[in-house]
Amino acid sequence: MYAVKAMPRPRSLTPAQLAAAALTVVDRDGLAGLTMRAVGKELGTSTMALYRYVADREELEGLVVELVLDRVDSTPPADLPWPERLRVLVERVRAATGAHPAVVPLFPAHRHRSPGVLRWSEAVLGVLTEAGFDGTRRVIALRGLLSYVIGAIQLEHLGPLSGSGTVTMAQLPRTDFPLMAETAQAARQVGPDEEFGGGLDVLLRGLVAHSDRD
Amino acid sequence: MYAVKAMPRPRSLTPAQLAAAALTVVDRDGLAGLTMRAVGKELGTSTMALYRYVADREELEGLVVELVLDRVDSTPPADLPWPERLRVLVERVRAATGAHPAVVPLFPAHRHRSPGVLRWSEAVLGVLTEAGFDGTRRVIALRGLLSYVIGAIQLEHLGPLSGSGTVTMAQLPRTDFPLMAETAQAARQVGPDEEFGGGLDVLLRGLVAHSDRD
DNA sequence: ACCTGAACACCGTTCAAGT
DNA sequence: ACCTGAACACCGTTCAAGT
Numbered sequence: 055m056y057a058v059k060a061m062p063r064p065r066s067l068t069p070a071q072l073a074a075a076a077l078t079v080v081d082r083d084g085l086a087g088l089t090m091r092a093v094g095k096e097l098g099t100s101t102m103a104l105y106r107y108v109a110d111r112e113e114l115e116g117l118v119v120e121l122v123l124d125r126v127d128s129t130p131p132a133d134l135p136w137p138e139r140l141r142v143l144v145e146r147v148r149a150a151t152g153a154h155p156a157v158v159p160l161f162p163a164h165r166h167r168s169p170g171v172l173r174w175s176e177a178v179l180g181v182l183t184e185a186g187f188d189g190t191r192r193v194i195a196l197r198g199l200l201s202y203v204i205g206a207i208q209l210e211h212l213g214p215l216s217g218s219g220t221v222t223m224a225q226l227p228r229t230d231f232p233l234m235a236e237t238a239q240a241a242r243q244v245g246p247d248e249e250f251g252g253g254l255d256v257l258l259r260g261l262v263a264h265s266d267r268d
Numbered sequence: 269m270y271a272v273k274a275m276p277r278p279r280s281l282t283p284a285q286l287a288a289a290a291l292t293v294v295d296r297d298g299l300a301g302l303t304m305r306a307v308g309k310e311l312g313t314s315t316m317a318l319y320r321y322v323a324d325r326e327e328l329e330g331l332v333v334e335l336v337l338d339r340v341d342s343t344p345p346a347d348l349p350w351p352e353r354l355r356v357l358v359e360r361v362r363a364a365t366g367a368h369p370a371v372v373p374l375f376p377a378h379r380h381r382s383p384g385v386l387r388w389s390e391a392v393l394g395v396l397t398e399a400g401f402d403g404t405r406r407v408i409a410l411r412g413l414l415s416y417v418i419g420a421i422q423l424e425h426l427g428p429l430s431g432s433g434t435v436t437m438a439q440l441p442r443t444d445f446p447l448m449a450e451t452a453q454a455a456r457q458v459g460p461d462e463e464f465g466g467g468l469d470v471l472l473r474g475l476v477a478h479s480d481r482d
Numbered sequence: 483a484c485c486t487g488a489a490c491a492c493c494g495t496t497c498a499a500g501t
Numbered sequence: 502a503c504c505t506g507a508a509c510a511c512c513g514t515t516c517a518a519g520t
Binding site: 065 | 502503504505506
């Protein structure tokens with residue numbers, strides 16, 4: 055007398071499959087192409103089937119961000135001075151997100167839901183703690199690094215030095231914008247790696263000075 | 269024998285009015301409420317009238333960003349050491365955008381079209397030049413400051429320390445995230461001004477160290 | 483020239499119906 | 502339980518028609 059009740063029909067999808075399909079769509083069609091209908095088609099199911107796994111389109115976006123950020127390697131790099139270890143951790147975020155530039159605009163709004171970011175933050179706090187940071191200063195250092203990496207990644211993909219913005223800069227009237235016109239020349243020779251790394255250098259130097267203070 | 273040709277009917281709107289109406293909508297209804305229909309209604313015209321002034325919804329967003337960023341005061345602050353002058357310029361961007369937090373997500377994508385940003389950049393370059401920066405280092409310093417301000421403003425409005433993210437942090441399992449749990453306590457006592465200013469301090473200290481180098 | 487409203491091709495999401 | 506398709510209330514934008 056088994057099966058008195060109807061057997062629950064097994065789910066045909068996992069959240070991981072859903073996230074993977076959504077990321078495939080974003081990589082192929084851009085962020086504007088990420089629609090419930092497109093993801094349903096990508097999975098070979100109806101559009102409405104997605105709502106069994108996700109409350110919202112926003113939650114779907116959250117899954118995509120999670121998938122990308124969970125790939126950030128957060129194992130603490132050893133055998134290096136602490137500023138170099140911070141650099142490695144920050145560069146890993148850039149590497150993971152750089153592989154999926156179309157997802158970058160979603161990053162700020164959904165950052166908090168990703169376990170990957172939590173692990174990464176814990177690793178950064180570990181290095182900062184060893185370097186002697188605690189209390190308010192440690193909070194500010196973590197948030198400062200996070201602000202820089204978020205801003206720099208967006209600038210890299212939405213307004214790169216190699217792009218049209220620099221050309222516009224170079225064509226600015228020299229009477230009103232002498233330094234912008236001059237800087238545009240130099241900007242053309244700065245690659246994205248040098249730009250990101252250079253700015254990070256400044257920030258890390260600031261942290262070193264900060265830790266030496268008192 | 270005047271008026272051989274039909275008099276061109278005068279435009280009933282200016283781009284400035286359009287931008288102001290759109291900003292009113294965004295401030296009242298949020299970014300999701302910014303639709304062509306809503307802006308048309310706000311102006312008392314038909315939806316389609318907007319297309320006489322703007323090619324696109326994207327161009328409308330650009331006008332909003334312009335309106336907000338053009339209010340950034342870019343007159344160089346005098347009588348201060350150069351790092352303090354940079355601080356004043358950066359804080360002014362925060363002040364102007366902080367008055368319209370819903371616009372913040374549009375900032376990165378439309379940053380380049382705003383004359384206000386160009387004037388601000390020229391002012392920042394002026395201070396950096398006086399401080400002895402030139403060539404690649406000047407480019408990197410400008411972009412680093414821009415990255416920080418963009419990232420920090422977004423973090424402030426999309427994931428503030430006072431918000432739910434910090435509560436989640438505090439509730440994290442101490443076995444896996446001992447430092448996050450500990451840091452959440454300190455984070456609750458850091459206000460947005462202290463956070464933004466503290467991170468900016470680190471960056472400015474890094475620039476000072478950078479300029480002393482060689 | 484400038485403005486309008488209907489219409490088209492999309493969205494996300496609700497809901498009743500199927501298995 | 503889980504999945505489906507029709508339907509609803511929106512979008513941005515095209516186009517023909519009005520003044």
